[in-house]
Amino acid sequence: MPANTDALSAYLERINHEATRELYQKDFLLTWQHSDAVLHSILETAAALRQMRDAGWGTRVFDNGLAVSLFRDNSTRTRFSFASAANLLGLAIQDLDETRSQIAHGETVRETANMISFLAEVIGIRDDIYLGAGHEYMREVGESLEEGYREGVLPQRTTVVNLQCDRDHPTQSLADLAHLREHFGGLEQLRGKKLAMSWAYSPSYGKPMSVPQGIIALLTRFGMEVTLAHPPGYNLIPEIEEIAGAGAAASGGSFRRSESMAEAFEDADIVYPKSWAPYAVMQKRTELLAAKDTAGLAELEQECLENNRRYLEWECNDELMRTTKGGTALYMHCLPADISGVSCSQGEVSAEVFERSRLATYREAGWKPYIIAALILLSRVEKPRVALERLAAQRYSRVVGSD
Amino acid sequence: MPANTDALSAYLERINHEATRELYQKDFLLTWQHSDAVLHSILETAAALRQMRDAGWGTRVFDNGLAVSLFRDNSTRTRFSFASAANLLGLAIQDLDETRSQIAHGETVRETANMISFLAEVIGIRDDIYLGAGHEYMREVGESLEEGYREGVLPQRTTVVNLQCDRDHPTQSLADLAHLREHFGGLEQLRGKKLAMSWAYSPSYGKPMSVPQGIIALLTRFGMEVTLAHPPGYNLIPEIEEIAGAGAAASGGSFRRSESMAEAFEDADIVYPKSWAPYAVMQKRTELLAAKDTAGLAELEQECLENNRRYLEWECNDELMRTTKGGTALYMHCLPADISGVSCSQGEVSAEVFERSRLATYREAGWKPYIIAALILLSRVEKPRVALERLAAQRYSRVVGSD
């Protein structure tokens, strides 16, 4: 596809030097720790990289360097997104293969963080199993890298990118935001749009809360009218619900809670139906895991699944979709979805609704590599816009002989 | 070693633009789905890449991009060949680490195929355990990628390269063909050459049929006189034996069956003695695996090993080799061979015969990275010959300071 140079120039012009300086040499752990200007620059950078890649241009910002990945939970999608992002910029992936059972602390973390980072630009971490632990671990790694750089151990401030923790899933929520921007034709167009972030039934248990938390915390900042719907007891980390409320207040949007999927869907422009485990359950589960109480864990799971089954009707289906704005709300999902009659007998979404939106959810996911690449670039390169402008001026072909 | 520019020019000139267009954006699953012209161009491309690499020139066609590997069976050789091919062209390897027991279908395949391919050029798949499943799975992945590209999910038509399925092992058979071409001094020289593709005894059970199937289906197309020899009951997938017959008829060669290793070896120019499990056993095994019938599987294994032991004398040894053309037939094997007195007490080949041909079998294997690289290049680059000509004109050194 030929380069849309006008669009590319516009993206590049909107990358804000002041904002990118804010992120340079910093970890990206939670969207709510960063200014609107930074978030805007991340979106513009992601869009610019995508334009250049789609146009067939090379995008190697780094001649060499490692991107370390540390997954404390299974992952295919995020693993490939991180690998793709690293490769797009010229970095090589090196996996840190920890035994998952053992969560290291203290000297081990400090030491390991430095030992793997002598020539590393970035460490991508997924750690979403233990409530209260994932984010703390990433902070600990970040502080160790900060010390290592300050004390001359590391030649660069290797940065941490959160690939999902117990609190936030910023590469997902930012990819979702990029998808919304593309779908509605601009961030300004999101103002006043109604989004239903709704719990949905799933025959599984213990799904992390980081996606709904990330969505409500991020999208309320763009003037959207966000409803968080879930059955009684399925609430999220209270502090993050507060952050969503504050974000809505500041942006002129709104944030409200509902105990009815139907109510949330009514007149919604966007629906995001997804299962998660309740906060109280995640707390209890974390305690039981720490105590290695196998019997207690099995009991908790039984209890939870039974409780879930009381809300079988929380399914995104045609009937509900008809109640949305014009009957055509945008369906979103972080994938994989639990599809009724496809991946389970009864799940988050009916087969008809999912099939209609299937390719759109793939496209939604397609933003993730570019969002991660933007986070790497902004946290590791002092003048990311200059770097991209340099590449855009060179316009060298990614594939020899294809120009 | 200095570049043989005359040879290189000849290889490049014989890469056929029309033929390569046929493979562009297409999967390479079975050799018999492709024209002779495509196969010739693959060989020329492989030879050209090898010339350039041996001459110390850089061969990076891609500035960045992923090559995904998915191995549903253990592999060292093919894994390294694929990794080498990807690296030769400038791609980075990313493994998809599926649990081997679980063969995903339907939405999971469609979704995963797209999720891993946003920035991937090629997916190399090895899936040879389940009869009837490996090829089907690759087709399913290919169709998912086709849809993803057509619908704008993927910026490129990521292609699939078959690294061994239940039906064919095209990177092996094409590497074998390249080896034969080199050994005999040209494809034309293969006309009329007698090849014995023979079953041989092994103390193991359940070896795939894809190598003998790939060999008889491919080599009959080059005017060779191919004999497939095996004990009663050890036949291959009938449809593929028919393909071999048709190929022989069209090329002016011949294809016949024999139940005697000695008969097949007589006056042979080339011998390829290798163990495999009979078609009927593989069918039964696939059913038992699907039914998770452990007792049945153990029983089947016992039965098979006993049956194998009836054919202990199917060993490629000096006595048999003396009956070949001039007593000096070319010995071929895909490796590792079961060598009598070395890797087992009694196996496919005697220690004397193997040792004499050992380095030749290594050289045979040495073509595989270049064959795979050629398949990637032809399926992913619209004008592969132009790309190689461009690189050949640049003649940049692969190693700084070595020119």
Added chain:
Amino acid sequence: MPANTDALSAYLERINHEATRELYQKDFLLTWQHSDAVLHSILETAAALRQMRDAGWGTRVFDNGLAVSLFRDNSTRTRFSFASAANLLGLAIQDLDETRSQIAHGETVRETANMISFLAEVIGIRDDIYLGAGHEYMREVGESLEEGYREGVLPQRTTVVNLQCDRDHPTQSLADLAHLREHFGGLEQLRGKKLAMSWAYSPSYGKPMSVPQGIIALLTRFGMEVTLAHPPGYNLIPEIEEIAGAGAAASGGSFRRSESMAEAFEDADIVYPKSWAPYAVMQKRTELLAAKDTAGLAELEQECLENNRRYLEWECNDELMRTTKGGTALYMHCLPADISGVSCSQGEVSAEVFERSRLATYREAGWKPYIIAALILLSRVEKPRVALERLAAQRYSRVVGSD
């Protein structure tokens, strides 16, 4: 950090053409197999690469090529050092994932060595579990590669770099030497310096002897006064103790043994307190492992841990450190250390001593990627100094837009 071009020029000038020719196309297995001139050139090459990297210059010597890693024992540090070194030079890492229990020999080794090396520059091997086996295995791989290259199987003499065997840990000892050179301001400054390589208590069992062996064999060659201290019975491989003695005699240094940590520490400029298993235990353990004598192994472990506990007082603490030269000896460790009250209740070093030296040990480790890169470069590039001078003349930026 801006380039220190004077320092860089000095490093490059001291890379000795004659010496590097000695290592070209050769394996690097044991430091004592190589001349002082080679070791000096390794240090200069490592320092030059570090200068260039720290200055933000690109260091890709290879346009493509594989670096194979084979770890028969768990490793994070060395794995990342090898990956970093490979990446620094432009090579891609490919892991060879052997099952650790099975030590292959004979044809399997010859064949595998060739099969993985068609496009590989280097194979890094860690194999330190079996006494008498690790070094032998590396030699076998090296000989197989030599044959493969000589016989035209491989287009290059892929080389082996020892990442730790039963005898030596050369990338560790050379990194330690680079650290000492930096700390004391030159190799000449090491002359006459007193180093205590001392056993220390650890609540674990079976730690390899390769680090103390590597240290005494290498550092005695630089005119240092090396004391090897350990409790009765904890001696190293006798042959290597002899090598240390000969090295000291040749260099004008000294090598002596002691059965007192306190004696070794007295007036020492450098202390290297580290646990290891006694030679006799490692021998017995190797026999038991070979015999798969689980009960015997458990008994040996019990016996050993009990024996260790007789030497609880072999801990590097403030009291001992006060007896060193000026009370400020340089503390060294290959990491991770067993720190009393931190990683175990009682260990090799007190928390106070370790914390004071913690960042210094990180910096010590920071040399390892550059030492490994130097070994790859010198064993694989005919004129490594010319290659580096070429890169230094180009001074291209490692990161686009950062110049």
